[in-house]
Amino acid sequence: MEQIAKIQEQIENKPWKTAITIYKNGKSIFENSLANTTYKSASLIKLAIALYIQEVKPQTINNEITLSIKNVVGGAGIINRLSIKTWKIRDLIDLMLSLSDNSATNALLSYYHLDNINSFLQQNFQNISLNRFLMEKSTKENTCTANSIMNVFQRLLNVNNEVNQIILNSLKHQTVRNKLVAYSNPKFETFNKTGELLHEQHDIARFKSQNEVIDCCVLTNYQEDKKVALAVGTQDKKIAQAIDEAAIRYHEGGRLIYIGAGTSGRLGVLDAAELVPTYGITPDRAIGLIAGGEGAMYVAAEGAEDSQKLAKKDLNALKLNKKDIVLGLAASGRTPYVIGGLSYANEVGALTISIACVKDSEIGRSADIAIEAVVGPEVITGSTRMKAGTAQKMILNMISTGVMIKQGKVYENIMIDVKPTNSKLIDRACRIIQATTNVSIEKALYTLKETNNDVGLAIIMLKNNQSLSQAKNLLLATDGNVAEVLNNKLAN
Numbered sequence: 001m002e003q004i005a006k007i008q009e010q011i012e013n014k015p016w017k018t019a020i021t022i023y024k025n026g027k028s029i030f031e032n033s034l035a036n037t038t039y040k041s042a043s044l045i046k047l048a049i050a051l052y053i054q055e056v057k058p059q060t061i062n063n064e065i066t067l068s069i070k071n072v073v074g075g076a077g078i079i080n081r082l083s084i085k086t087w088k089i090r091d092l093i094d095l096m097l098s099l100s101d102n103s104a105t106n107a108l109l110s111y112y113h114l115d116n117i118n119s120f121l122q123q124n125f126q127n128i129s130l131n132r133f134l135m136e137k138s139t140k141e142n143t144c145t146a147n148s149i150m151n152v153f154q155r156l157l158n159v160n161n162e163v164n165q166i167i168l169n170s171l172k173h174q175t176v177r178n179k180l181v182a183y184s185n186p187k188f189e190t191f192n193k194t195g196e197l198l199h200e201q202h203d204i205a206r207f208k209s210q211n212e213v214i215d216c217c218v219l220t221n222y223q224e225d226k227k228v229a230l231a232v233g234t235q236d237k238k239i240a241q242a243i244d245e246a247a248i249r250y251h252e253g254g255r256l257i258y259i260g261a262g263t264s265g266r267l268g269v270l271d272a273a274e275l276v277p278t279y280g281i282t283p284d285r286a287i288g289l290i291a292g293g294e295g296a297m298y299v300a301a302e303g304a305e306d307s308q309k310l311a312k313k314d315l316n317a318l319k320l321n322k323k324d325i326v327l328g329l330a331a332s333g334r335t336p337y338v339i340g341g342l343s344y345a346n347e348v349g350a351l352t353i354s355i356a357c358v359k360d361s362e363i364g365r366s367a368d369i370a371i372e373a374v375v376g377p378e379v380i381t382g383s384t385r386m387k388a389g390t391a392q393k394m395i396l397n398m399i400s401t402g403v404m405i406k407q408g409k410v411y412e413n414i415m416i417d418v419k420p421t422n423s424k425l426i427d428r429a430c431r432i433i434q435a436t437t438n439v440s441i442e443k444a445l446y447t448l449k450e451t452n453n454d455v456g457l458a459i460i461m462l463k464n465n466q467s468l469s470q471a472k473n474l475l476l477a478t479d480g481n482v483a484e485v486l487n488n489k490l491a492n
Contacts, residue, residue, distance in 0.1 A: 019146035023215040026154065031147065038127060039219045041144040042195030043076070043100045044202050045130055048149075049108055050093055051156045052117045054163040061090040061163055067107050073135040077101025090166050097170035097193060102134040109133055125151055150217045153204050157191065171206075179203035180216055188214075228390045231357075231373040232398075238371045239395060242353045243402030245369070246325045249351050250285075250403050251479075254323035257315070257350075258288040258396075259341040261305030263389050264329035264355075265290030266297055271396040277425065279409040280417030280456070286400070289314050291337040308340025315344055322349030327399070330354075331388035333361025333372070342366040355395050357388040371395055408481030411436065416456045416482050420448070429455045437462040456482035 019034035053061065066086045067079070074080060077095060079087075080103050087095075092108055095101035109117065109130075118130040128148040131140035144152075156167060171191035180203045181190040192205035204217040232239075250256065256275070258268025269288030276283050291310065292301020304310060315326070326345040328338040333356035342352045343366050354367035357375050364370030373395060375387040404410065409417045414436055420429040426448070433444035436459050444458070450468060451457040460471040463486055478484045 017221045019217075019219040021146040021150050021217050023150065023154065023213075025213055026158070034219075035146045036127065038143050038145055039202070039221055040197055040200050041128070041142045041149065042197045042200050042202055043134075044144060044149050044193060044195040044204060044219075045128075045142040046096050046100065046105055047156055047193055047204070048121055048125075048128060048130060048144075048152050049105065049112075049117055050097060050167050051152050052112065052120050053089070053093065053108070054156065054159070054161070054167065056120060057112060058161060058163045061088070061093070061166070063089050065089060065092065065107050065111050067103065068110065071106040071110055072103045073106060073133075075102045075135050077103055079103035090163075093163075093166055094170045097167060098173050099175055100194070105134045128152065144219075146217045146219050149204060149219075150215065153193075153206070153215060153217070157206060180205040180218065181207075228373075228375050228387050228394065231375045232391050232394050235371045235373050235395070238369055239398050240402075242369045242371065242399050243406070245351055246353070246399065247403045247406035249323050249325050251407065252323050254321075254325055254351075255284065255318075256286045256400065256403065257318065257320070257324055257326045258286075258329065259311060259315070259326060259338055260289075260329035261291035261296075261335050261337050262300065264331055264335070264338075264392060267389060267392050267396060268327065268329050269297060271393075271400055275400055275404065277419050277421060278415055279404045279407075280419045281404075281409075287318060289318075289341070291335075305335050305337045308336050308343070311337045311339075311341035312344040315341055315348075320345060320348050320350055324348075324350040325353065326350050327353045327355065327396070328363050328367060329356075329392055329396075330361070330363050331357045331392065333358040333363050335363070338363050339366050353399070355392055357391055405483075408478070408483035408485075411459070411483045411486055416459055418455055420453050420455065426453070429453070433458050433462065460485055 017034060017037070019032065019037055019039065021031040021035045022029050064086050072080050077099050079095065079101055092104040095104040096108065114130060114133065121128050121130055125148050127145040129143045131142055132138040168191060171193060174192055176194045177192065179194060181192045187209050188207040190205060190207055192203060195202035199222050201220045202218065207214040246256070256272065258272050260268045269290055272286040272288035275281055275286040290296045292304035295301065296304060326341060328342045330338045339362055342354060342363060345352045346366065352367040353369045353371065354361065354363040355371045356363055357373055359372055359374055361370065361372055364372055373391040375391050409415065414432055416432065416436070418425060418429055418432065420426040429448055430441055430444040432455060433439070433448060434441050439462055447458040447462055448455065451461070457471050457475060460466065460474060460482065461468060464471070474485045475482065
């Protein structure tokens with residue numbers, strides 16, 4: 001108990017909310033002040049679905065379900081990658097719990113009816129609700145408390161029947177075991193289920209030995225991350241302006257050039273690198289510069305960030321011109337290397353955009369467009385790779401994605417200029433073509449090969465029922481803007 005008290009002391013007054021409840025041999029031995037606080041349940045709600053089947057519909061576990069298209073969703077699991085459409089309920093239970101398969105879960109929710117399961121939960125437990133399918137965009141949420149999901153867990157595991165054996169085996173072989181059961185004593189047999197969302201990290205586990213059974217539930221909501229999104233949201237107008245002006249320069253042949261030091265520099269290099277395979281641009285159209293050169297990506301280059309002249313030298317080596325866009329990143333807003341780079345870019349006439357995490361930043365005074373997302377103090381003082389780094393990455397994603405959309409690299413919500421440079425990306429490219437044109441996967445692959453792995457060209461051919469040469473001519477007439485070709489053709 002002394003150890004538990006120490007843990008409780010450590011988590012109080014932190015930027016995250018953690019609920020803890022612990023049972024020993026079926027009796028509560030500890031709960032903290034947040035044990036009855038409501039959290040988004042994430043995948044812990046799958047335990048409640050399993051309990052409904054175990055207690056209300058045990059005779060149905062050998063029935064078969066044919067999955068509908070609406071049941072198959074992304075996120076965790078494997079069903080969405082398989083061609084198998086008909087499954088026994090016992091197998092769907094196993095997939096739901098061991099792999100946290102969202103498609104299996106949705107199939108069970110459809111079969112037994114979500115409202116029926118929620119009614120069962122409302123009648124039997126306090127503070128637990130099943131309100132939506134998994135991965136469903138909805139204002140409603142699935143919720144629980146540490147105590148309520150612990151009660152579900154206790155009832156789920158403390159019986160002995162055929163359904164229970166399926167559930168126990170699934171939880172024993174649950175694939176995510178990096179939380180409560182990661183360092184368990186070998187004398188314990190362990191069973192667990194995790195749940196994860198953007199701001200939630202949950203786990204519930206049983207530790208079973210010959211003499212005792214310990215059940216522990218930890219629900220965590222990381223509040224501090226929310227400040228990042230809110231801070232970025234205050235800069236919407238500046239970000240929109242940056243997208244509009246950068247898109248014009250890029251269309252005229254300009255380059256996206258990122259410049260920063262340390263974490264900020266690495267984020268710029270990362271964004272530049274990701275644009276090449278994602279949107280099919282050539283590496284010379286998006287360039288990341290980090291103070292100290294390539295080696296500084298891995299090992300800090302002492303003193304490099306303090307040199308304004310070094311930034312001018314690096315940009316000069318790229319033959320910076322007035323069509324280019326220079327994005328200067330510095331969480332502190334005062335890195336000399338970035339200031340020097342932006343100042344030189346201004347002299348050349350390039351578009352300058354600064355991204356800082358403080359108000360009235362020095363780099364902002366050196367930029368045409370100053371974006372300043374104030375995220376507040378870091379959880380670990382002095383580290384800018386956390387909230388500040390997250391904010392900078394979000395802003396870079398928004399700017400570069402917006403610029404690429406305006407170049408026609410996206411049709412509807414699909415990246416249509418992805419470069420399939422490996423087997424994974426070839427598979428993704430075929431699925432993009434299939435989803436966009438409604439052809440078979442075989443036809444998509446054949447056409448992709450015909451275009452020499454040009455996804456956009458393949459889509460134009462199939463969407464408009466045109467030959468390779470006809471599609472090339474259309475694309476040429478729009479300066480390579482696939483979206484414009486498709487939208488104009490469809491409009492006609």
